[in-house]
Every structure is written in C-alpha cells, then in structure tokens.
Amino acid sequence: xxxxxxxGLLPVVAAVLAxxxxxxGQTSRPAGSVAGFSALPAACYVTKIDPTNVNATITxxxxxDNSPPGNKIAHPVLHKVASGDGTYCNPxxxxxxxxxxxxxxxxxxxxxxxxxxxxxxxxxxxxSGPHRGHGSNGCSGLWFDLWIGGDKASxxxxxxxxxxxxxxxxxxxxxxxxxxxxxxxxAGPIYQDAPLPKGSCFGTPEK
Numbered sequence: 724x725x726x727x728x729x730x731g732l733l734p735v736v737a738a739v740l741a742x743x744x745x746x747x748g749q750t751s752r753p754a755g756s757v758a759g760f761s762a763l764p765a766a767c768y769v770t771k772i773d774p775t776n777v778n779a780t781i782t783x784x785x786x787x788d789n790s791p792p793g794n795k796i797a798h799p800v801l802h803k804v805a806s807g808d809g810t811y812c813n814p815x816x817x818x819x820x821x822x823x824x825x826x827x828x829x830x831x832x833x834x835x836x837x838x839x840x841x842x843x844x845x846x847x848x849x850x851s852g853p854h855r856g857h858g859s860n861g862c863s864g865l866w867f868d869l870w871i872g873g874d875k876a877s878x879x880x881x882x883x884x885x886x887x888x889x890x891x892x893x894x895x896x897x898x899x900x901x902x903x904x905x906x907x908x909x910a911g912p913i914y915q916d917a918p919l920p921k922g923s924c925f926g927t928p929e930k
Contacts, residue, residue: 766801766811766812766813766814766832766843767811767812769902769903770832770900772900773900774898774899774900774901774902775898775899775900776896776897776898776899777865777896777897777899778865778894778895778896778897779865779866779867779894779895779897780862780864780865780866780867780894781835781837781866781867781869781890781891781894781895781897782862782866782867782868782869782886782890783868783869783870783871783885783886783889783890783913784818784868784869784870784871784886785870785871785872785873785877785882785885785886785914786872786873786874786875786877786882787873787877787879787882787883788879788882788883788886789805790849793875794806794874796816796818796845796846797818797845797846797847798829798844798845798846798847799845800829800830800843800844800845801813801814801830801843801845802816802845805845805846805870806870806912807842807843807870808910808911808912809838809839809840809841809842809907809909809910809911809913810840810841810907810910811832811841811901811903811905811907814832814840814841814842814843815840815841815842815843815869815870815912815913816842816843816845816846816869816870817833817842817843817844817845817846817867817868817869817870818844818845818846818847818848818862818867818868818870819844819847819848819862819865819866819867819868820847820848820862820863820866821847823862823865823866826865827844827865827867827899828844829844829845830843830844830845831843831844831899831900832900832901833867833897833898833899833901834897834898834901834905835867835869835895835897835898836895836896836897836898837891837895837896838869838889838908838913838925839905839906839907839908839909840907840908840909840910840913841901841905841907842867842869842870846868846870848862848866848868867897869913870913871885871886871889871912871913871914872912872913872914872915873914873916874916876916877914877916877922878916878920878921878922881914881916881920881921881922882914882922884921884924885913885914885922885924885925888924889913889924889925909925909926913925
C-alpha cells in the first residue's frame with residue numbers, strides 16, 4: 724500500500740517451495756531450477772508449510788486511497804505493482820503492518836474464505852493515506868488490507884463504495900499458507916471500472 728525500500732522474494736520463502744503443476748504433493752523440480760528457484764512463476768508453487776487458520780481484520784485499499792494514490796507497492800515479490808486475479812498462481816497483493824513481518828513475511832500467501840480468493844503479501848500498511856477510504860486507516864494487530872483494484876481513471880467514490888461494501892463488520896477467518904486446491908470465486912480484480920459510470924464490485928454493480 725505504501726512504498727519503501729524494495730526487496731525480492733525472501734530466501735526463507737523460496738526455501739520452502741516445491742514445484743506444482745499437478746497435485747499438491749508433487750515435489751519434483753522442473754528443468755532449469757537452481758538452488759530452490761525454477762523457471763516457473765514462484766507463485767505457482769505449493770509450500771510445505773501446513774495451513775494455519777487465524778481470525779483477522781479485513782479491509783481493502785485501491786488506487787485512490789493508496790499512499791500515494793496509484794498502484795505502487797513496498798516490497799514487490801510476484802508483481803511489480805499491486806495486482807493479481809485471486810488465483811493460487813496469481814494471488815492478489817495485500818498489505819499488513821511491519822510489526823507482523825515475522826508471522827506474515829513478504830511472499831506469504833493467504834486465502835480469504837468469504838471472498839474465495841488467494842492473496843500475497845507485497846505491501847505495508849501505514850497511516851499516511853488520504854483521509855478517505857480504508858487506505859487511511861493503517862493496520863493494528865493481525866490485519867490484512869487487500870488490494871481491490873482501480874486505476875487513474877477510476878471514480879474514487881465507486882472504489883470507496885466497493886471497499887465499504889465488502890469490509891466485514893468483525894474479524895473473519897483467514898488461512899495462512901493455504902493449499903492450492905481451494906475454490907476461487909470471480910477470479911480477477913475485485914473492483915473494475917466497467918460497467919460505467921460506477922463500475923462493479925466483485926461482479927456486482929454499485930447500487
């Protein structure tokens with residue numbers, strides 16, 4: 724959400740990856756792999772870490788309430804900018820506060836059951852966002868701020884409506900290090916500019 728120094732995929736994350744491309748149990752490395760890395764996208768790998776369920780606060784941020792407005796992220800891992808389609812191999816960017824770095828390292832994947840989508844840590848929460856939308860809230864405790872989408876042509880009100888519309892009123896279950904076989908609903912950006920003028924929120928036009 725808010726950008727600082729850039730780093731790549733952490734070695735500790737890469738070290739626990741095993742090649743996917745079939746079942747979750749497939750562990751053979753493809754040709755061209757070197758020291759735990761391969762020619763396949765890192766996101767399309769299955770971790771050997773057991774999934775863990777946690778209860779966490781969920782909010783959303785997008786182009787207008789990023790800090791600064793736009794799609795820049797603090798720690799690119801899979802994407803150069805905030806993006807993703809919510810699938811296992813292309814999880815969407817999320818942010819959390821730096822205090823969570825030990826438990827929620829850059830590159831970790833999560834699965835949010837009420838959205839039925841996967842996300843990947845590539846960004847940090849701060850309190851420096853605009854005073855509109857959820858991006859201005861920062862994060863406190865176990866809190867995941869999920870990238871919702873948008874671009875420079877997006878109507879800020881429509882993006883904020885989508886954020887508010889989807890934000891749960893209480894903590895919800897989140898899966899850390901999820902398996903690759905969980906269902907994905909409405910793959911693609913959560914917020915999209917079409918249909919105009921107000922766009923759509925997770926496949927639903929603004930009311």
